[in-house]
Amino acid sequence: NAGVTQTPKxxxxxxxxxxxxxxxxxxxxxxxxWYRQDPGMGLRLIHYSVGAGITDQGEVPNGYNVSRSTTEDxxxxxxxxxxxxxxxxxxxxxxxAITGELFFGEGSRLxxx
Amino acid sequence: GQNIDQPTEMTATEGAIVQINCTYQxxxxxxxxWYQQHAGEAPTFLSYNxxxxxxxxxxxxxxxxxxxxxxxxxxxxxxMKDSASYLCAVRGLTGGGNKLTFGTGTQLKVEL
Numbered sequence: 001n002a003g004v005t006q007t008p009k010x011x012x013x014x015x016x017x018x019x020x021x022x023x024x025x026x027x028x029x030x031x032x033x034w035y036r037q038d039p040g041m042g043l044r045l046i047h048y049s050v051g052a053g054i055t056d057q058g059e060v061p062n063g064y065n066v067s068r069s070t071t072e073d074x075x076x077x078x079x080x081x082x083x084x085x086x087x088x089x090x091x092x093x094x095x096x097a098i099t100g101e102l103f104f105g106e107g108s109r110l111x112x113x
Numbered sequence: 114g115q116n117i118d119q120p121t122e123m124t125a126t127e128g129a130i131v132q133i134n135c136t137y138q139x140x141x142x143x144x145x146x147w148y149q150q151h152a153g154e155a156p157t158f159l160s161y162n163x164x165x166x167x168x169x170x171x172x173x174x175x176x177x178x179x180x181x182x183x184x185x186x187x188x189x190x191x192x193m194k195d196s197a198s199y200l201c202a203v204r205g206l207t208g209g210g211n212k213l214t215f216g217t218g219t220q221l222k223v224e225l
Contacts, residue, residue: 030209031209031210031211031212033211033212035215040217041217042200042215042216042217042218043156043200043202043215044215045212045213045214048208048209048212050208050209056208058212059214090155090156092211093211094210094211095211099161100143100144100146100161100204100210100211100213101146101158101161101211102148102156102158102211102213103158104155104156104157105155106154106155107154107155
């Protein structure tokens with residue numbers, strides 16, 4: 001059971017470039033989300049989805065796009081990378097409100113020069 | 114909105130007990146979570162409280178007081194491997210059952 005898989009694990013971009021962080025889960029979870037983690041800032045929610053075809057903004061959505069065409073996949077797109085988007089990105093999925101537990105991917109470290 | 118406060122750093126001795134506090138202010142509350150994150154790794158789920166009281170799970174316990182907006186994570190018989198960041202997170206009433214807002218984390222260092 002792979003759980004939540006993120007790719008790539010490391011990426012270096014130049015300012016203005018675009019890229020997509022991939023996230024896939026094999027647990028049939030309805031809920032998927034993207035967080036970024038910066039020193040002293042904790043985990044901040046970028047976008048989330050409660051099911052295929054449904055997405056919503058989190059706390060820090062500017063500069064990022066998402067889509068949810070299938071239950072399994074939730075890609076995060078950086079439209080025009082900026083140095084302020086240098087961060088570690090985590091994808092997380094969950095199923096249901098009973099426990100609310102989130103399962104995290106291993107993270108993607110992005111550096112924007 | 115939600116505001117979550119927890120200490121930035123704590124140090125404790127191997128074999129001892131440590132309590133990590135978390136206070137929160139939220140417009141709607143539907144559960145408090147604790148996660149553990151080792152350096153360079155993903156967060157992993159530790160505990161969940163939605164009702165007042167203590168939840169015990171092995172060496173780890175978590176307490177919640179909804180009226181005080183307060184929770185703590187209690188770690189007993191500390192081991193070196195418990196050195197990690199401990200994240201307090203709150204679930205609100207919107208965004209489905211898994212939308213969590215995290216605090217900035219408490220970095221725990223366990224010393225000999």
